[in-house]
Amino acid sequence: MRRPVFFALPPIAALLAAGIVAPAHAQVRRCESPTGGTVYTDRRCEDIGAVERRGPPAGGAPAARPVPMATCARTVTELVYEVTHAFDTQDPNRLASLYHWPGVSNRAGYQLLARFQTLMRRPLVDVVPVLNTVEPTGTYGTLEGPPPPRRFPVAVRIEQTLPDSITPVRTTFGLQRHVGCWWLRG
Numbered sequence: 001m002r003r004p005v006f007f008a009l010p011p012i013a014a015l016l017a018a019g020i021v022a023p024a025h026a027q028v029r030r031c032e033s034p035t036g037g038t039v040y041t042d043r044r045c046e047d048i049g050a051v052e053r054r055g056p057p058a059g060g061a062p063a064a065r066p067v068p069m070a071t072c073a074r075t076v077t078e079l080v081y082e083v084t085h086a087f088d089t090q091d092p093n094r095l096a097s098l099y100h101w102p103g104v105s106n107r108a109g110y111q112l113l114a115r116f117q118t119l120m121r122r123p124l125v126d127v128v129p130v131l132n133t134v135e136p137t138g139t140y141g142t143l144e145g146p147p148p149p150r151r152f153p154v155a156v157r158i159e160q161t162l163p164d165s166i167t168p169v170r171t172t173f174g175l176q177r178h179v180g181c182w183w184l185r186g
Helices: 011-018 076-088 092-096 106-121
Strands: 029-032 038-041 124-134 150-161 168-178 181-185
Touching: 076 092, 076 106, 076 124, 076 150, 076 181, 092 106
Parallel strands: none
Antiparallel strands: 029 038, 124 150, 150 168, 168 181
């Protein structure tokens, strides 16, 4: 007679499997910016200086529904949005899904997960892309002069405060571009 085999599930997976905890979904709002453009956000439209737009989108398409995270962030703006969403939902696993894990040892991985949990306990102020500026070099044969400096993203900075305090705390993650996606890195 064969004995049943039991597998140990991580605590959150066990709660999900038991139906005790349901996965969190953000409400996506469709807002109209002051310039007339459409902006999709998980925040209130007023928080981003826009007004809520009612009715179906142009072209008669159905209204937007809560959308799970895409397979990866194709732009730094998407990455910043996903990092912000991870903090809004207090989900260190979601933040971990945005990290570039290749080459990270098991020990370092557990340390990173503990760091993500610590970050989730602090109040979020803002998530900001950090841009580097490269000055153009060489001679230019135009009357307008040299082209403007080129700016490109190099990191994402998480602005927070310590719990029950106004003391600012900054955490900066570098950026890694891999297979057409942007990822956080140590």
